[in-house]
Amino acid sequence: MNNGDRQDASFLDKNRSRLWFGSGLIQFLTAELKDFPGRRVAAFRLFIVSLTIALVSQALHVPPLGAIALLICLSYDAYANAGQSLMFGIRQLGYIIVTTLLSVLTLMLAGNEAWLLLPLSFVIMAAALFHARLTAWPTGIALWYSVAVLYGPSDPEQGVYNALWNIPIIGVLAIGSWTVVHLAIKPQDPLKLLKASIAEQLAAVESILSTRLADSGVMIHDRAITTLSSPGSFGKVIGLLANAELIHPATHKRHDTYLALLLEIDGLRQMVLWLEQVLAAEYRAQPMTQEKLDVYLALQSACAALRQGVEASRDVSGQVETLLADEVLHRYSLQTHPSLLTAIWRAQLRIASLLYDLHQPAPRPDMKALEDETDAKETDGWFPARFGYEFWARHADSLQFGIKFSLGAILCTLIIESLAWPGINTAIPTCLVAAQTSLGADYRLSLLRLSGAAIGGLCAYFYVLVFQSQLDTIAGFVLATAPFWAMAAWISSGSERIAYLGRQLGFSFALFVLHDFGPVADLYLPRDRVIGILLGVIVMGVIDYALWPRRSIGLARHHGAAALHALAGFTSRLPDLSLLLKHTLPLRLAAEKDLTAARDLVMHAVLEPDAGSVDKANERTALSQVLEAAENLSGLLQIRRRYRLLSGQQFSRFPDELQQYSRAFDAALANDLENAARVLQGEPQEAGMEAADIHALLKQSYTEHHRIDSLPSDLAMEWELRFMLDQQIIERVEHIQQSALDAVSYRPKVGSAMD
Known part of the structure; x- marks a missing residue:
């Protein structure tokens, strides 16, 4: 990267708003408050829950608990399907x-002993936060x-009462109403959503194949036009499967079959999408041979049949096998010459076979296999892993996370008790609610919490001055407060960039109007709440800097390195298809998870101190380029793996020299990715051969063995596509290596504890 690039990157970054995700306030609000059908349903659910809690709290004379219950219900996913809602509610x-x-x-044990109560509370909250971090749960x-316990540590009897009655009441009022509303208002069956997702991906493949046929003048009626699934969606589809298994227990018996099906369809989509992207316009304009046209027609018809079978929940495997007869494929592609179309052909046959399995009676579990597996687990070791050193070393960051934020809550408790100012006890939950992965995430959430509390307080004052004096019935109370509940629900149903502001707005307003039964006279409540939040933010800000500070950019580098380590695993050649699910699925999910976390952390890094400096801006730009290239590389490596397994390649029959070059090329790619990961982590690189040089030898060996120069144009083009795939992989890996070096070059020469 030259100096001009540095100046351009820093200039662009300086012109980006640090608070509004690279846009102005008006543009940010326009995007985040945008109306769409799904949001209307989500907001309506939260509105009904909020209104229900407000009515119950007023009717049963438990107003203070209503505010906390409302905050809890607004904090949960408003878009949750039926299985997700049920799982969340039970847990x-x-x-x-x-x-x-x-x-x-x-x-009971330490209520009358402050010297024991606070340390014990510190340990309990630290353990709870550690568990929440490990399980990614609220x-x-x-x-x-x-x-x-901490809202009134000097009054243990009241604390016991609160624990025995208030916590269950809050839970039943918030979680119970939230779960019932989500299961009653347009509940979404996760199994139907899963099938719709599968059908959508098949429709996208069908659309691309239809477009390719249209290039040759073949008109396809009722062509399916749809958008391809967005990056990072595979993990969400796997989540739908878990939710479906809760609502439909029979689905759990087909767990492995569904996993294999989802992985196959995802791989098919990636292969067809890549083919659509790499075919040049001039090549598309060339007429197809009849043999090739027959292959595309069979693929398009089979994909349409698969989609219709998924939508109608019927077995179409026989129809697909008839359409995808081997003689049609072999008239185009010789069995000795692997091709991308062969891989697509075999992938559709595998999908048809898996769909056939889903419509058969569930097989009985192999009890002997289960017993063998249980015995193997019991003999692995009697000492639990969680008590070993490796477990705590691997999760040291989560342990520090729990210690740091529980310590903040204890310090706020001491400050509140020393000032004898219980009105600012909102500082305590602020420390726990603001518990995020990094400084940037902490700051963003703290700003949203403070802003939401201030806006909610202003809404409460407006309610008192305009509406309260004119109301004397519960019906009037509902009509007057409904607009504010609706506002909080609409904002809370937005993306995570703004949703937390809506939750705090609703909580602040509820804390004021539900503080007591009847008219509100305590106008100091919003003021104390904002002061308490500000105290919690300040305390956690100081602790964040003094105790194990976690900078967003440093964590982004770690997640980026972890993703590169996972991608290095994709470079190996699998011996057969039986290992595809077991080996590919964990790598696929791990890489996607780390890349998503790294992108979010880079976004949060703009809020941290010195984020506006030229070096920090350029480091973020370089790291973003690493993540973008890694995401693209992930798809290319998965396509390459499927090509090897499904294209008809007979690797064991290749010459020894060719096999040697192929293995060396795999090792060079893995070494380059591992080196890039080491660079991001500040470790030295290991020497290795250049992947481009080895690929040149591999390409020459393939050309000589298969006599590619003498092949018909279509088969020669298949090999060009294969070599193009390798070349794109090499270019992405080289780009990742260079961007990783650039990202490290912008860091301070002397290591900082802040990273």
């Missing part, structure tokens, strides 16, 4: 029981525990 209710028991036992246990 959170279990956490409420655990929290109640912990709170009561703590107060910090509910720590938050509810702090409300019951």
Whole structure:
């Protein structure tokens, strides 16, 4: 990267708004408050839940609990399907029981001994936060525990009452109403969503094949036009499968079959999309031979049949096998010459076979195999892994996370008690709610929390001055507060970039109008709430810098390196198709998860101190280029792996020299990716051969063995596509290596603890 590039990157980054994700405030609000059908349903659900909690809290004379219950319900996913809602509700209710028991036992053992209560609470909250970080679950246990125990540590009897009654009431009121509403208002069956996702991907493949046929003048009626699935969507589809298994237990018996099916369809989509992207316009304009046209017609018809079978939940394997007869393919592609169209052909046959398996009676579990597996697990070792050093070394960051934020809550408790100002006790949950992965994420959430509290307080004042004096019935209360619940619900149903502001707006407004039964006279409540939040933000800001600070850019580098390590695993050649699911799925999910986390962290890095400096801006730009290239490379490596397994390649029959070059090329790619990961982590590189040089020898060996120069144009083009795929992989790897070096060059020469 030259100096001109540095100047351009820094100039562009300086002109990006640090608070509004690279846009102005108006553009940000326009995008985040945008209306669409799905958001209307989600917002309506949250509105009904909010209104229900407000009515119940007023009717049963438990207003203070209503505000906390409303914050909880606004914090959950408004777009959750039926399985996700049920899973979330059951799990959170279990956490409420655990929290109640912990709170009561703590107060019984140490309620009258402050010197023991605070350290014990510190340990419990740290453990709860550690568990939440490991499971990627909300910090509910720590938050509810702090409300019951730390809100009034000098009054243990009231604390026991709060733990025995308030926590269960809050849980039932919030989680119960949230779950019931989500299961009652347009509930979404996760199995139907899963089938719709599968059909959508098949429709996208069908559309591309139809476009290729249209290039040769073949008109396809009722052509399926749809958008391809977005990057990072594969993990969400796997999540739909988990949700479907909860609602439909029979689906769990087909778990492995569904996983294999989802992986096959994802691979088919990637191959066809890549083919669509690499074919040049002049090549498309050339007429197809009749043999090649027959292959495309069979592929398009088979894909349409697969899509219709998924949509209608019927077995179409026989129809697909008839369409994809081997003689049609062999008239175009010789069995001794692998091709991309052969890989696409075989992929559709595998999908048809898996769909056939889904429509057969579920096989009985092999009890002997289960017993053998159980015995193997028991003999692995009697010592649990969580008690070993390796477990804690691997999760040291999560342990630091729990210690740091629980310490903030304890410090805020001491400050509130020393000032004898219980009105600012919102500082305690602020420390726990603001518990995020990095400084940048902490700051962004803190800003949203503070802004939402301020706006909610202003709404509360407006309600008191304009509406309250004119209302004297519960119906009037509902009509007057409904617009504010609707506003909070609409903002909370937005993306994570703004949703938290809506949650805090609703909580602040509820804390004010639901503080007591009847008219509100305590106008100091919004002021104290904002002061408490500001205190929590300041305390956590100081602790973040003093104790194990986690900079977003440093964590992004670590996640980027982890993704590159996963991608290096894709370079190896699998011996047969039986290992495709077992070996590919974990790598696929791990790479996607780390790349997504790294992108989010780079986005959060713009809020951190010194983020506006030229070096920091250029480092973010270089790291973003690494992540973008890695995401593209992930798809290319998966296509290459499927090509090897499905294209008819008979690797064992190739000359020894060719096999040697192929293995050396795999090793060179893996070494380059591992070196790029080491660079991001600040470690020295290991020497290795240049992948481009080895590929030149491999290409020459393929050309000589298969006599590519003498092949018909279509088969020669198939080999050009194969070599083009390798060349694109080499270019992406080289780009990743260079961008990783650029990202490191912008870092300070002396290591900083902040990273």
